[in-house]
Amino acid sequence: MHLLKWAILLFGFWLLLSGYYQPLLLTFGLISVAIVVVVIKRMDNVDQQEKSVSTGYRVLRYFLWLISEIIRSSLQVTKLIWGPSKSVSPSLSKINVSKVPHNSRVLYVNSITLTPGTLSVDLEGDELTVHALQKKSIERLKKGDMENKLKIIWGENE
Amino acid sequence: MLLLDIVSGVLLIFGAFFGLSGAVGLFKFPDFFTRVHAASVTDSIAAILVLSGLILQTNLDLNTAKLLFILIFLLITSPTASHVLAKSARHGGLLSMPEKEQKKEIES
Numbered sequence: 038m039h040l041l042k043w044a045i046l047l048f049g050f051w052l053l054l055s056g057y058y059q060p061l062l063l064t065f066g067l068i069s070v071a072i073v074v075v076v077i078k079r080m081d082n083v084d085q086q087e088k089s090v091s092t093g094y095r096v097l098r099y100f101l102w103l104i105s106e107i108i109r110s111s112l113q114v115t116k117l118i119w120g121p122s123k124s125v126s127p128s129l130s131k132i133n134v135s136k137v138p139h140n141s142r143v144l145y146v147n148s149i150t151l152t153p154g155t156l157s158v159d160l161e162g163d164e165l166t167v168h169a170l171q172k173k174s175i176e177r178l179k180k181g182d183m184e185n186k187l188k189i190i191w192g193e194n195e
Numbered sequence: 196m197l198l199l200d201i202v203s204g205v206l207l208i209f210g211a212f213f214g215l216s217g218a219v220g221l222f223k224f225p226d227f228f229t230r231v232h233a234a235s236v237t238d239s240i241a242a243i244l245v246l247s248g249l250i251l252q253t254n255l256d257l258n259t260a261k262l263l264f265i266l267i268f269l270l271i272t273s274p275t276a277s278h279v280l281a282k283s284a285r286h287g288g289l290l291s292m293p294e295k296e297q298k299k300e301i302e303s
Contacts, residue, residue, distance in 0.1 A: 111240035118220035150274035
């Protein structure tokens, strides 16, 4: 089932990128999609975990929230950049991520890095090392807004 | 169409401003890790603003889709690149500012 989803997604991607609709080129597109799907199938056999594409409302909701978060923290960092250089108080801290579902950990860590002001440095076991420009961004992360959002949106799947 | 042009112009100008801020921060901030933060301003908000400004200039055709793809892939790959930079710096033994201060205190 998730292979079919991948196939449709990839073919749509191919169509939008190429923009040619002659039969010959469409066949080429279909062949390349088929090759990729075969590779995905074989990969699934190797690592035993199916990576399905998450589509729909939930992703969109998280994405919109993430963009608002990015805008907020970008303004903070921009203020720091143009302000006096002493206001920077870099700090390094370990955050426990054992509550974040395994499937969405990559998304969580990537979201942390994507919002300016916080940078995920290392993930070992359940310990995530985060470097932040200001101490208060670490406190904000520890409060767990992003974590809760992810749990609400993806937690039901586990 | 005039309204769209104005909105897209504003988005582009703000995007350019944030890109510039990222570049200034890159020179101004004191050490490696803080500089990565400055660069991530350019990666995230400048990219979002500039690309959405450009999307408003298209006529909802293939180019719109391509610009959207660029945005999505940038949002996935740029934090990965920052993370890899930071991780390799850390594994290579580079200390961040608070750790350096701690080390100094211990030595003195």
